[in-house]
Amino acid sequence: MASTRPVPFARTVIGPEARSAVDRVLESGWVTTGQEAIEFERELADYVGASRGVAVSSCTAGLELALRALGLPRDARVLMSTDTFCGAAGAIAHAGLTPVLVDVDPRTAVPTEENIRAAVREVGGVSAMVVVHLGGHPVDVEAAAAAAGLGLDHVIEDAAHALGTEVGARRVGSISRATCFSFYATKNLAIGEGGMVTTSDEDFADTLVRTRLHGMSRDAWRRYRPGAGWRYDVADDGLKANLTDVQAAIGRAQLRRFGADQARREAIAARYDAQLAGLPSITLPPRPVEGRHAWHLYAVRVQPGFPVPRDELIELLSARGIGTSVHFIPLHRLTWHVEHCVVPATGLPGADEVFEGTVSLPFDQNLTDDDVDEVCAALWQIGGIR
Structure with missing residues (x-):
């Protein structure tokens, strides 16, 4: 029997403030990555308590860029929960690394410290770990890193579900080396597509800024402004993974109502x-x-x-x-x-x-x-x- 009140799994609502912000960007004549994205990076980093935010095309792209930036040897083992979205393992593999799957607690659906220790023992150690806050449930990142025998500088958080999650008194986004957020259509802060990596490591952030746009030393915003020079270098292997000002305008408006x-x-x-x-x-x-x-x-x-x-x-x-x-x-x-x-x-x-x-x-x-x-x-x- 059909319901008298159909209820979809999730709905994306882009309000009038976001629509007006998009109109403003469209009228400006600059719609790709520019000042709007820079402001969104600053505002979201401030919200989570990190020094820097780097806007990217998706959480998955952010994970790959962050894993590349760790500078690990090729095929190094990276621990991750088996109970998560498939894109996270793909990001590890595309970064030239090897995903190692770990089991979860049947009650919480996230790995326990013993789950982590057992998985690490079986493979003889791991070089890094991706911590997933599944559904928005907080994971003790420091305890998980210790169980894996890692420092926090070798932990990347998959926070696709976790903008607004707090571990103890700390907001997710300011704990590990880097945290990757998603702004997909169903997420708590929905743009439609897009992501952000937050970190308090300035050099790490600078690497992400370059590698999200082919490894170029200067993006179009920095090359095309009046008086700017057109030359650039490519010293890093990168992706095409930037966020546009149109998306950033929506994100900034959504953040104000978050x-x-x-x-x-x-x-x-x-x-x-x-x-x-x-x-x-x-x-x-x-x-x-x-x-x-x-x-x-x-x-x-x-x-x-x-x-x-x-x-x-x-x-x-x-x-x-x-x-x-x-x-x-x-x-x-x-x-x-x-x-x-x-x-x-x-x-x-x-x-x-x-x-x-x-x-x-x-x-x-x-x-x-x-x-x-x-x-x-x-x-x-x-x-x-x-």
């Missing part, structure tokens, strides 16, 4: 919690013991006692007009990743357990209370309780 959007996300998560807490055989997302969850996702776990398995639940919700997703198919279940990543001989049972039951419910700051109530009512009905 605090209110995050407060709404927290309220939506609390409403889901209150209505689903008593639903048998559905486990709610864990709350962090310390720090702050960014609530990029609201992922519940369907336990064996529920009347229908996870995949059938997704189909039944879809028939009611309710969109869902699964975050994520573990990397060791994907063909390319099995061939190009180091997978422990003992398998990754924690991630397998998480995957079999996980379903991400509709979640963004634009959901109304009625939307949340509609989703919860459908879950209770399918559960055969109401």
